[in-house]
Amino acid sequence: MKKRSRIVSLGVLALTLTMMSTCLMGATMARYVTEVTGSATAKVAAWSFKANGETSTLTAIDLGADGKRNAYNGTDVAAEVIAPGTSGKFDIAIDGTGSEVGIDYVVNIASASGTTLPSDMTFKVDNAAYTLGEKIEGTIDYSNAANSMKKTITVNWEWPFDETDNKESNDNAYADNDWTLAITITGKQTTPETTAATP
Template sequence: MKKKVYAARLGVTALALTLVTTCLMGSTLARYVTEVTGSASATVAKWSFKASEAEGSTNFTDIDLGRTAYDSSTIKADVIAPGTSGSFDIVIDGTGSEVGIDYEIELKAAADTTFPDDMVFSTEAITGDNSGKKFIEFIAVPVKNSIDYSDNLNAMKKTVTIYWAWAFDENDTKDNNDNDYAGKNWKIDITVTGKQAAPKPTPASAS
């Protein structure tokens, strides 16, 4: 009988120890846990680039070097000849773009187009201080520049003016003249390329 009582007591003691151990182990694993979820987002910048020969135009097909007006008693309207000069515009429009723009203008004489050596071009007005360059020299370096990003109206528009002048030489002779160009139709191929300007990191603030 005593053996049964001892066995029962031992069983109760073992159960108690087991419960105490379990509680102690459980308490070592207890902790506060919080999980917070969120997300990261980004809106991709818009891109818009257009180029034309004038405000509101959509192409270069109607650029005409002969637009500059001269006295009708000396030259017919809308043609050019030695002694004439003028200019044409290339309008670059980045309105709507949300990034800065690097642009490049490339000009090339179309097939069967050759300009006289005494006809010059420039991106600045041709004067005594700026004699311009022959076409082959002028186009050797593409016209490049940038338009900074801005949300101000018309701030991302830029007009590039190309000036030209065909010299008039009173001393030309039958063997030294521009007769070979009479009646010719000249054409300049124009390519305008716009690329996103490289982003510049914000300078670190002074500590």
């Protein structure tokens, strides 16, 4: 009987301790709790870049075509070909309309693999001498004004005619050849620059 009384006493003691710790824990854990939720939003700037109306591959520019080659007497030079003494020009129209960022552009015009041009053939870009393979660089600042994000680069070409050419210095090696100029136009977003905060 004494043994049973001890067990009951231990049980009562354990129950009392459990209740006390529950009360203490309850008092320790009591607090105000508020949870505030929300979100952050952003509209991403639009990007648009075209060259001669294309977004990936330019339609080939034919230097001998009307508008790309100056007009000549039909009894001197056949239509749609170039020859010593001919000249012309073509445009590369860069268009960033629709972009919401400034654009840095790079244009490169070079002789394609397998094409060798006469050493006296000359090119000018916007009336300044241009050597094939050089980068033509510029920036179009962001603006939402009509036609403000457009730039036209005019390339003039000339194959000079030399009346003193002889059998050693003539251009016969270029007769009846097909030439290809490789043109690459790259547009990149202008690096954003921070401005001083307004008080």
